[in-house]
Amino acid sequence: MTVLTGAERLERLLNFRLTTAEILYRMPDHPTLLQTYLWQDYDLAPKFPGLQKFLDFWESKLDGKLHSVRVVSTQLVRPAEIRASADDFRLH
Helix, strand or coil: CCCCCHHHHHHHHHHEEEEEEEEEEECCCCCCCEEEEEEEEEEECCCCHHHHHHHHHHHHHCCCCEEEEEEEEEECCCCCCCCCCCCCCCCC
């Protein structure tokens, strides 16, 4: 387990994003079939070095050829979302 300093923790909160990748790959024994693998980690957008490292490992060490990768990312810290409501609720 890595212990982060206060500055490193703040940098991670401001720059790292929760990143999810849906990886479609071909089955080694049945190349006409596609299988899904989900990868999720905190990574730096837009280059995603952690995901790129994982995909490089996949291509060099695993037998299943990559078909496609779909990436979704969201900021960890973002401004509050405020919207007006037309309803009125009262508690007694």
